Amino acid sequence: MITMNDIIQDGHPTLREVAKEVPLPASEEDKKILHSLLEYVKNSQDPEIAAKYGLRSGIGLAAPQINVSKRMIGVHVTDEKGKLYSYALFNPKIISHSVEKTYLTGGEGCLSVDQDIPGFVPRYARITVKGTTLEGEEVKIRLKGLPAVVFQHEIDHLDGIMFYDYINKENPFQEPENAFPYER
Template sequence: MITMKDIIREGDPILRKVASDVELPPTAEEKNILESMLEFLKNSQDEELAKKYDLRPGVGGLAAPQIGISKRMFAVHFQDFDGAEYSYGLFNPKIVSHSVAKTYLSNGEGCLSVDREVPGYVPRYQKITLKATDLNGNEVKLKLKGYAAIVFQHELDHLNGVMFYDHINKGDPFFIPDNTIACDQ
């Protein structure tokens, strides 16, 4: 079972490395790791289990580099603002198309690997189409918008060695680029 002691914190070089593709079909070990990552998210969002195992809630997802594995895989488990549920373990996810319009969370983003608050807006594509292979070996194509698109882009960034705060405008952390609207409005 993955716990907070397994989460790699900012400053570790693995979080800045571009992760390697997972050779398909994935090995049994890779599938087990991804299933454990999904289990961590579910456990961290369960109040009793989170308290019992001292888990910080993974609000949306967990990428393999965050547990010290530089492979292109991540898990997500969350509900968007409309109550739609997303629960996936994905191998080799990639954005195949995206909107010009951008969005951001007005209260900013956080990360299990970052033990501090980083104020500022994180502009991301408002809509994305993502392709990946799921835990059952099926190729999936997901059309995501708003909060779901933000969560998936956050995790995808981890696979490319990018932290959420890299997107924050250094001179003006609350700068809103043209063609960008708050996701939570």
């Protein structure tokens, strides 16, 4: 089980590396790592388990955040209609996206960044992601709203990009061009 001690913090070199593709079919070790990413985000959202193990609540976690430079993410998030998006994916890729952008009005946070970094993070409003599940099935997922933002945040980790890299340095709360606000 992953704990907060396993999550590396901002400044660690692994967070800035481009992670390697996972050879498929995945090894048992890679399957175990991927499963533990999803397990962490699920556990972190359960108040009893989170309190017992001192887990900081999260909705997504990428393998580089536990110092494993491989293309794997776990996401467990609901959209504004209450639909659950719970995925553990090998080699996730954004295969298409909207021209229109969005941003979370409250900004973004990250389990690897302890301090609050205020500012708007422009993201695509709608994306389609392709990846491979733990069972080895290739999936294509259409996303919008919060789930789309979360998948982009986690996939960025696989490319060594941090959310605050997108924040306008001169004016952090300047509305991104061609973007609409998303209230969480």
